[in-house]
Amino acid sequence: MNALLHLLHGDDALSIREKLASLKExxxxxxxxxxxxxxxxxxxxxxxxxxxxxxxxxxxxxxRLVVVEGLLARMERRGQGRATEEGADEGPDLGEWTKLxxxxxxxxxxxxxxxxxxxxxxNNPLLARVKPLxxxxxxxxxxxxxxxxxxxxxxxxxxxxxxxxxxxxxxxAVGSDLPxxxxxxxxxxxxxxxxxxxxxxVQDMVPHTREANIFAAVDAMLExxxxxxxxxxxxxxQSGEPPGRLMGMVVRQVRLLLLAKELRAxxxxxxxxGSRLGLHGFALRKTLEQEPRFTRPQxxxxxxxLLKADLGLKTSAMDEETALDLLVADLCAxxxxx
Numbered sequence: 392m393n394a395l396l397h398l399l400h401g402d403d404a405l406s407i408r409e410k411l412a413s414l415k416e417x418x419x420x421x422x423x424x425x426x427x428x429x430x431x432x433x434x435x436x437x438x439x440x441x442x443x444x445x446x447x448x449x450x451x452x453x454x455r456l457v458v459v460e461g462l463l464a465r466m467e468r469r470g471q472g473r474a475t476e477e478g479a480d481e482g483p484d485l486g487e488w489t490k491l492x493x494x495x496x497x498x499x500x501x502x503x504x505x506x507x508x509x510x511x512x513x514n515n516p517l518l519a520r521v522k523p524l525x526x527x528x529x530x531x532x533x534x535x536x537x538x539x540x541x542x543x544x545x546x547x548x549x550x551x552x553x554x555x556x557x558x559x560x561x562x563x564a565v566g567s568d569l570p571x572x573x574x575x576x577x578x579x580x581x582x583x584x585x586x587x588x589x590x591x592x593v594q595d596m597v598p599h600t601r602e603a604n605i606f607a608a609v610d611a612m613l614e615x616x617x618x619x620x621x622x623x624x625x626x627x628x629q630s631g632e633p634p635g636r637l638m639g640m641v642v643r644q645v646r647l648l649l650l651a652k653e654l655r656a657x658x659x660x661x662x663x664x665g666s667r668l669g670l671h672g673f674a675l676r677k678t679l680e681q682e683p684r685f686t687r688p689q690x691x692x693x694x695x696x697l698l699k700a701d702l703g704l705k706t707s708a709m710d711e712e713t714a715l716d717l718l719v720a721d722l723c724a725x726x727x728x729x
Contacts, residue, residue: 394498396506396526399528400530418452434465436462463521467512492524495520506521538566551579551583563603564600579592599673612641613689615724638700638714649694650668651678700718
């Protein structure tokens with residue numbers, strides 16, 4: 392029996408983690424599994440350490456598993472490479488890892504070797520050495536129809552039915568953040584017990600749906616779609632959100648869009664934007680998706696309208712719901728003028 396080499400890579404960290412878990416469970420018998428599974432961080436791994444781990448004889452078992460995390464990505468981070476005297480780029484300096492293919496071909500049949508990576512560039516120098524020798528599993532994040540199909544299958548796997556509107560609402564609210572989707576489906580399965588998960592269940596139980604409604608309402612107001620904006624805000628009002636709080640949420644989102652636009656204009660790197668904005672996960676992703684759709688003058692004028700409306704709400708006898716309706720009308724009118 393030959394050694395099995397695996398390369399698991401892509402944005403879908405949940406599926407990669409589950410595939411790796413199944414490979415670990417295949418190491419038998421269970422009582423000696425911990426001894427026969429070795430995990431290494433590629434950032435600090437040396438070639439001789441990997442060779443020694445692969446050459447180790449299984450303990451009271453037929454096979455052992457060696458897992459290497461992030462080795463190929465480590466080579467991408469080394470930069471664009473060295474220049475020759477003629478000025479040509481030689482590519483990254485792989486050092487001792489130029490011999491990786493030789494090591495892989497010499498892995499004994501009692502060792503299974505798994506490389507676990509995130510998203511890799513096609514020109515990754517180690518990818519070219521590993522790919523021809525390994526069983527490659529590529530795990531991109533599902534989007535659009537694929538994401539909705541993922542939600543349906545995931546729900547079925549948990550023994551629960553889910554309505555098509557609930558699928559769409561969940562996909563729109565959480566996006567392709569699969570670990571959060573999985574956790575929300577667990578929560579919904581318990582909440583709904585033996586009945587079908589419905590649209591209102593997602594609205595009631597998934598926190599991200601409220602954020603999603605705010606994003607959709609801001610989009611609609613700045614794109615002169617008053618009916619859609621009022622519908623999104625109405626759902627939030629029905630869920631118990633006070634009108635004054637909703638206005639504050641709209642103000643905050645437009646302020647974040649302005650700040651994101653300013654930071655991008657200053658050349659702030661994408662991976663730094665989250666910390667600068669004080670956002671992460673779903674809120675960060677949606678803000679960065681939303682920001683390019685609007686101009687800076689449009690956002691500045693919208694922010695001024697919001698601040699005046701907020702001040703008027705606090706200093707007049709107008710009821711909050713009427714003030715919110717007027718705000719929608721003013722922002723849609725701004726969009727129409729522009």
